[in-house]
Amino acid sequence: MKDPVVAEHPADTGDTGVERGASAAPSASEAPIPPTQEAAAAKAPHVRPGDRIFRGLATGSGIFIVVLIGAIGLFLLLRAVPSLGLNNANFLTSREWSTGDVGNMRFGILDLLLVTVVSSAVALLIAMPIALGIALFLTQYAPRRLARPFAYVIDLLAAVPSIIFGLWGLLVLGPQLTPIAESLTSALGFIPIFAQGNVSIALSGTIFTASIVLAVMILPIITAVSREVFDRTPVTHVEGAIALGATKWEVVRTTVWPFGKAGYVSASMLGLGRALGETIALTIILSATAKTFGWSLFDGGATFASKIALAAPEFNDPRSAGAYIAAGLVLFLLTFLVNAAARAIVAGHKEYE
Amino acid sequence: MAKRIDVKELNLYYGKFHAVQEVSIAVPPRNVTAFIGPSGCGKSTVLRSLNRMHEVAPGARVEGSVQLDGEDIYASSVDPVQVRRTIGMVFQRPNPFPTMSIKDNVVAGLRLAGTKNKKQLDEVAERSLRGANLWNEVKDRLDRPGGGLSGGQQQRLCIARAIAVQPDVLLMDEPCSALDPISTLAIEDLITELKKDFTIVIVTHNMQQAARVSDQTAFFNLNGVGQPGRLIEVDDTEKIFSNPSQKATEDYISGRFG
Numbered sequence: 344m345k346d347p348v349v350a351e352h353p354a355d356t357g358d359t360g361v362e363r364g365a366s367a368a369p370s371a372s373e374a375p376i377p378p379t380q381e382a383a384a385a386k387a388p389h390v391r392p393g394d395r396i397f398r399g400l401a402t403g404s405g406i407f408i409v410v411l412i413g414a415i416g417l418f419l420l421l422r423a424v425p426s427l428g429l430n431n432a433n434f435l436t437s438r439e440w441s442t443g444d445v446g447n448m449r450f451g452i453l454d455l456l457l458v459t460v461v462s463s464a465v466a467l468l469i470a471m472p473i474a475l476g477i478a479l480f481l482t483q484y485a486p487r488r489l490a491r492p493f494a495y496v497i498d499l500l501a502a503v504p505s506i507i508f509g510l511w512g513l514l515v516l517g518p519q520l521t522p523i524a525e526s527l528t529s530a531l532g533f534i535p536i537f538a539q540g541n542v543s544i545a546l547s548g549t550i551f552t553a554s555i556v557l558a559v560m561i562l563p564i565i566t567a568v569s570r571e572v573f574d575r576t577p578v579t580h581v582e583g584a585i586a587l588g589a590t591k592w593e594v595v596r597t598t599v600w601p602f603g604k605a606g607y608v609s610a611s612m613l614g615l616g617r618a619l620g621e622t623i624a625l626t627i628i629l630s631a632t633a634k635t636f637g638w639s640l641f642d643g644g645a646t647f648a649s650k651i652a653l654a655a656p657e658f659n660d661p662r663s664a665g666a667y668i669a670a671g672l673v674l675f676l677l678t679f680l681v682n683a684a685a686r687a688i689v690a691g692h693k694e695y696e
Numbered sequence: 697m698a699k700r701i702d703v704k705e706l707n708l709y710y711g712k713f714h715a716v717q718e719v720s721i722a723v724p725p726r727n728v729t730a731f732i733g734p735s736g737c738g739k740s741t742v743l744r745s746l747n748r749m750h751e752v753a754p755g756a757r758v759e760g761s762v763q764l765d766g767e768d769i770y771a772s773s774v775d776p777v778q779v780r781r782t783i784g785m786v787f788q789r790p791n792p793f794p795t796m797s798i799k800d801n802v803v804a805g806l807r808l809a810g811t812k813n814k815k816q817l818d819e820v821a822e823r824s825l826r827g828a829n830l831w832n833e834v835k836d837r838l839d840r841p842g843g844g845l846s847g848g849q850q851q852r853l854c855i856a857r858a859i860a861v862q863p864d865v866l867l868m869d870e871p872c873s874a875l876d877p878i879s880t881l882a883i884e885d886l887i888t889e890l891k892k893d894f895t896i897v898i899v900t901h902n903m904q905q906a907a908r909v910s911d912q913t914a915f916f917n918l919n920g921v922g923q924p925g926r927l928i929e930v931d932d933t934e935k936i937f938s939n940p941s942q943k944a945t946e947d948y949i950s951g952r953f954g
Contacts, residue, residue: 487754577791579787579789579791580791580793580794582749582752582787582791583787583791583792583793583854584793584804585749585752585780586747586749586780586784586785586787586858587780587781587804587805587808587857587858587861588777588778588779588780588781588782588805588808588809588861589777589808590777593808597793597796597804597808598793601793601794601795602794602795
């Protein structure tokens with residue numbers, strides 16, 4: 344029954360069709376002129392000096408940074424390879440780390456990898472929902488006058504040096520967490536992650552403390568990026584939802600969240616990247632232990648970065664330094680993978696727009 | 697279903713800015729009323745006050761009353777969300793929800809209102825898409841995203857979404873300004889059909905469009921930049937375009953304005 348209606352349209356618009364055709368004709372005859380001029384300009388050697396200088400500078404900077412990163416990677420690899428050759432343990436699966444006797448080095452990254460990934464993952468688990476809440480509050484619920492200063496305070500959190508977070512975690516937060524940690528182990532100790540750890544809970548130098556400090560440290564970056572993304576939800580979509588009779592929460596659910604979801608996930612990946620590489624705060628907080636990681640939040644240990652930072656005295660010998668450089672390379676690859684994942688998610692997001 | 701609208705002594709503000717002054721207008725049911733006038737004269741603002749969208753802007757304020765069949769939608773006991781569920785709105789730029797399928801877009805309003813019955817949702821989707829003259833074009837791809845349609849189809853999808861909840865009134869804010877002439881005609885034909893069931897208010901910059909689709913036309917104007925917009929006159933469309941009572945109206949529709 345609708346077909347006749349559709350069929351009528353060409354007939355109805357016959358006049359406008361003629362008009363459009365007529366208006367298109369002059370522009371078509373004009374069109375060839377500019378391209379020929381442009382083509383002539385392209386062939387002519389009239390490139391202005393400013394253009395040439397700027398292009399040279401920009402290209403040079405681009406090449407420089409690529410060469411620099413390549414050189415760093417190559418240097419790390421060249422320094423790591425000899426030490427890997429001297430390694431008497433499996434680098435990827437061993438949990439040992441003894442590089443003091445350079446004649447018999449035994450080192451593997453498994454323990455470092457596990458402690459790094461677990462502490463960062465727990466930090467992410469804590470920070471993600473809180474950051475989401477803050478970002479939605481700032482963009483959707485907070486009055487404009489409050490949102491700006493509030494966002495500024497969150498950004499300030501990102502400017503706090505990691506050493507301060509480390510001291511705070513060790514001296515202020517840690518002791519406060521001890522009773523909570525003790526009640527968790529006694530009540531839920533039968534679950535491996537809450538089991539009694541390999542360091543003293545009373546000293547609070549556990550992955551538990553470290554993860555909470557890391558969560559606070561990555562909160563600002565996740566919040567700031569998510570807030571930007573949520574803020575860019577097209578007004579037309581929001582108004583469409585409101586006009587359909589959506590409540591505030593329904594507007595968030597039908598427009599803001601679908602639009603900002605990918606951005607939020609990639610913001611979280613950025614936060615994860617920062618947590619994985621965080622050095623000084625964890626060096627201060629985590630209690631060293633000779634025992635291996637036993638999948639408990641109340642274990643101590645070391646991450647890639649904190650292990651390397653603590654080993655500075657061993658760097659005078661290139662053979663033991665090379666072992667740490669090899670561990671650093673693995674950390675570099677790990678953060679690279681996380682960032683690549685974040686980029687892939689953002690790229691997928693572009694199709695949506 | 698279709699209800700009459702009575703606007704009485706409406707004053708609209710954005711913060712301290714007095715945007716619209718003393719507008720009173722009556723819109724009969726099953727009738728198309730067109731709002732015309734120069735940019736900034738407040739016609740869209742008045743339209744947005746009819747479903748309480750005006751107050752969504754920060755600092756926006758409303759004085760006066762808007763009655764739907766005698767009931768003031770600005771009464772303190774009235775929930776603005778409920779008002780918007782009974783008054784449909786179509787915007788200048790087509791705005792289907794990009795992550796939703798065509799069908800989910802159409803029934804989005806019903807879902808918000810709590811309808812979960814799948815069979816009922818399917819029926820409403822088909823009825824609304826037929827009502828918006830879009831069914832034949834999309835019936836084979838109801839599960840594809842709404843953003844994949846052409847601009848004109850997207851706008852008809854938005855109309856389908858608006859009429860799916862069986863609103864009392866349908867508000868249209870320059871619904872054709874982003875569309876080509878063929879899609880515009882499709883929408884105009886649709887407005888004429890929808891008039892049988894709904895009270896329609898349409899804002900348009902296209903005076904030929906106002907003349908083609910509306911029964912009654914309201915002309916808005918403003919004395920100068922920073923001055924509030926006012927309703928100059930409202931009358932039968934035929935009279936406004938042939939023999940308006942105000943000189944300003946005649947100047948505007950004959951192109952002698954400004």
